[in-house]
Amino acid sequence: MGEKEQHYVQQAFDTNWVAPLGPNVTGFEADIAEYLDNGVHATALSSGTAALHMGLILLGVGPGDEVLCQSFTFSASANPIAYLGARPVFIDSEKDTWNISPDLLEEAILAGIRKGNKPKAIIAVHLYGMPYKVKEIQRLSEQYDIPVLEDSAEALGSTYHGVKCGSFGDIAILSFNGNKIITTSGGGALVSKNRSFTEEALFLATQARENEIHYQHEKIGYNYRMSNVLAGIGRGQMSVLEDRVKARRNNHEFYYKELASNPEISFLTESHGYFSNRWLTCIQTSSYEMRENIRLALLEQNIESRPLWKPMHLQPVFKNEISFIDGVSNDLFDRGLCLPSGSNLEMEDLERIAFVIKKCLI
């Protein structure tokens, strides 16, 4: 936490706005929209997962529909498809950004069209903060007239050709869960240039209560709004976001400087125009065995590291779903490792971690 969060939380208590609405919620939404720029509006919600669920509803996804979804991601990107009785179609990653492959995406779109079930939406993810191939994905979205739901949960502070991640999709989502670059402990937001989407999200997320004196309901509603107390934390956190991005990028730079020259290890690099918040620093090792050597050596020193996200097409819960896979994310899962990446790591910590890793490489 920074210095301002308690001020806003105290304000919520002092004014008795302890409710899922109030000045902090409105202020936080304005802060998010101002930060992302590019003409977007924001609706603060209880989680990123809730925002994805709302987003799919707003894009008209329902039972029997197919939704194209990046396979290499956290399960929360895909679960809301199942909430709606729709089916995910998982798409593998390309090697430049580790995100959804435009080639496989087009194959999947054409396959859907051929069987008479044109996919309803594309869920693209800026995984670990690295922007996906925005231009290529947008081109396919326009060419085939399929909207993009941009999962920017891990990419607040990242940019693509100078434009902020979270402002590209027909609808985008953010997460303020405890593990993200800034947090409200739990929370999320739905973002769009199209104000009718953010307004409808607000309506649906507050139990779809119609504008009447009595409680009138014409649609199924949800209780997905963000608390005014937590939005206070969010307002304070927005003021330290740029510092957090710097800290995370410094972590990455340190690891890169220490480890990149070793042929056993490679990093995900930023192509021209790509700027990652480096939410997590990830490495790819030469083999599964090397990955495990490093992970276990770190663990022995009480240092936690983790394999990369296990792709959705490999998850038992999604084993019956269609997927378009060419091996990129399987390989990332086998050989990839997330290194300690907290914004509060000290130089001493980083040096200790790099020392342990280097010992595995000799």
Ligand SMILES: *Cc1c(COP(=O)(O)O)cnc(C)c1O
């Ligand atoms: C964290 C995360 C989410 C879900 O956000 P919550 O706020 O935890 O519900 C969705 N997608 C990705 C890629 C995430 O990392």
